[in-house]
Amino acid sequence: MTDNKTPKKKSPVWWVPTNYFAMGMPFVVLNMVSVLMLKGMGISDAKIAFWTSLIMLPWTLKPLWSPFLEMFKTKKYFVVITQILSGILFGLVGLALELPDFFACVIALMALIAFSGATHDIATDGVYMSELSTEEQAKYIGWQGAFYNLAKIVATGGLVYFAGVLIDRIGVKYAWMSIMFLCGCIMLLLGLYHIKMLPSGGAAHSSVTSIKEGMQNLYEVIKTFFKKKYIYYYILFIIMYRFAEGLVIKIVPLFLKAPLEMQGLGLTEQQIGIYYGSCGAAAFVVGSLLSGYYIAKYGLKKTLFSLCCAFNLPFVVYPLLAISQPDAAWMICGGIIIEYFGYGFGFVGLTLFMMQQIAPGKHQMAHYAFASGIMNLGVMIPGTFSGMLSDWLGYKEFFMLALLTAIPAFIMTYFIPFTYTEEKRH
Numbered sequence: 001m002t003d004n005k006t007p008k009k010k011s012p013v014w015w016v017p018t019n020y021f022a023m024g025m026p027f028v029v030l031n032m033v034s035v036l037m038l039k040g041m042g043i044s045d046a047k048i049a050f051w052t053s054l055i056m057l058p059w060t061l062k063p064l065w066s067p068f069l070e071m072f073k074t075k076k077y078f079v080v081i082t083q084i085l086s087g088i089l090f091g092l093v094g095l096a097l098e099l100p101d102f103f104a105c106v107i108a109l110m111a112l113i114a115f116s117g118a119t120h121d122i123a124t125d126g127v128y129m130s131e132l133s134t135e136e137q138a139k140y141i142g143w144q145g146a147f148y149n150l151a152k153i154v155a156t157g158g159l160v161y162f163a164g165v166l167i168d169r170i171g172v173k174y175a176w177m178s179i180m181f182l183c184g185c186i187m188l189l190l191g192l193y194h195i196k197m198l199p200s201g202g203a204a205h206s207s208v209t210s211i212k213e214g215m216q217n218l219y220e221v222i223k224t225f226f227k228k229k230y231i232y233y234y235i236l237f238i239i240m241y242r243f244a245e246g247l248v249i250k251i252v253p254l255f256l257k258a259p260l261e262m263q264g265l266g267l268t269e270q271q272i273g274i275y276y277g278s279c280g281a282a283a284f285v286v287g288s289l290l291s292g293y294y295i296a297k298y299g300l301k302k303t304l305f306s307l308c309c310a311f312n313l314p315f316v317v318y319p320l321l322a323i324s325q326p327d328a329a330w331m332i333c334g335g336i337i338i339e340y341f342g343y344g345f346g347f348v349g350l351t352l353f354m355m356q357q358i359a360p361g362k363h364q365m366a367h368y369a370f371a372s373g374i375m376n377l378g379v380m381i382p383g384t385f386s387g388m389l390s391d392w393l394g395y396k397e398f399f400m401l402a403l404l405t406a407i408p409a410f411i412m413t414y415f416i417p418f419t420y421t422e423e424k425r426h
Helices: 016-040 045-054 058-064 075-096 103-132 136-169 172-197 211-226 231-241 241-259 268-300 300-324 329-358 362-393 395-403 405-416
Strands: none
Touching: 016 045, 016 075, 016 103, 016 136, 016 241, 045 241, 045 300, 045 362, 058 103, 058 211, 058 231, 058 362, 058 405, 075 103, 075 172, 075 405, 103 136, 103 362, 136 268, 136 329, 211 300, 231 300, 231 329, 231 405, 241 268, 241 300, 241 362, 241 395, 241 405, 268 300, 268 329, 268 405, 300 395, 300 405, 329 362, 362 395
16 A cells, blocks of 8 residues: 655655755865965965865864754755855855955855855765665765766856956956856755755754753764774875875966966966866766766775775876976866866765765764865865965975875775675665
């Protein structure tokens, strides 16, 4: 007998792509697009790298409030409300560019977007893990990564290119104001869409009546996280896996835009949008999708080392570009495509590792937030001093040094132990 009152489960196709696109937008705009925006507004490289790295701190600290999201409302509630809030805040960033002392106000607003975005990430991953079986998680992990990084095509590709077009017509300030307003509209529309299409992700686990009870729950989550098998090895592993990326990610757009006499490539915003934002990010999406099938066929344990190599080795293209300073579009774009394809192919492996080797247990959503927060710390820490380091060394030597910092990741990945088998993860 069929229960007609039971709602039909929505296919993940209707919400996994759009939800992870919404997850990617704030992170990419704050982490990458804002770098070019502030550069165009006359802010120094060192100042840009430091502050745009520091405001990413909520993605590291999100484990501190992730347990509270398991106590109140549904996961869907937090996903939708943060998408709408981020949309409003992006609009305010656009307005703040009109202020005489715009920099401090823009950084403050972007810090609020980072907090909203980090909270959104916790709830989004919670919906994903609650609504999908382990088999479905593996099946859609490629789609998750692909659409998270499709945001890079839209943001660092389409929006940056559009900014370049607008700069020629209405000036730098009004061009970037328009881009921030557009970002806000995108997030608002996604929030409205997910009111209808996103599954709940489950109700709150418990009813908490006081801050004391909430803090006790947080203590329990933290204690159980650090009691997990191999956890300290895992923490160091996920930091080192992305350390080289943390050095490179802030500097690459600045390097592409810097003039030839300063060891840069002298590209325009339109060229950066096409090469780095569109072609590179598209290669990332392809790499993410293919990686999902690769892992599904051979298993994560057998493929993790090759995924680490694919993630880190292609960073060699940037010292080569810095040394040769080519003016041929196919050389610059081809190098970026190679790096981004490997980046996408390898990134999926780390995401799935955290999901299946660190998160499982009673506090799955909170523990995954801990792991992803630590992962972002591995990007944020080197990012804060990457600008000063590149100013001191120059782009050539900086990119060579960044490549060398990937060596510990190779060693740790080769010897990493697995807590759970491929068949049993709960």
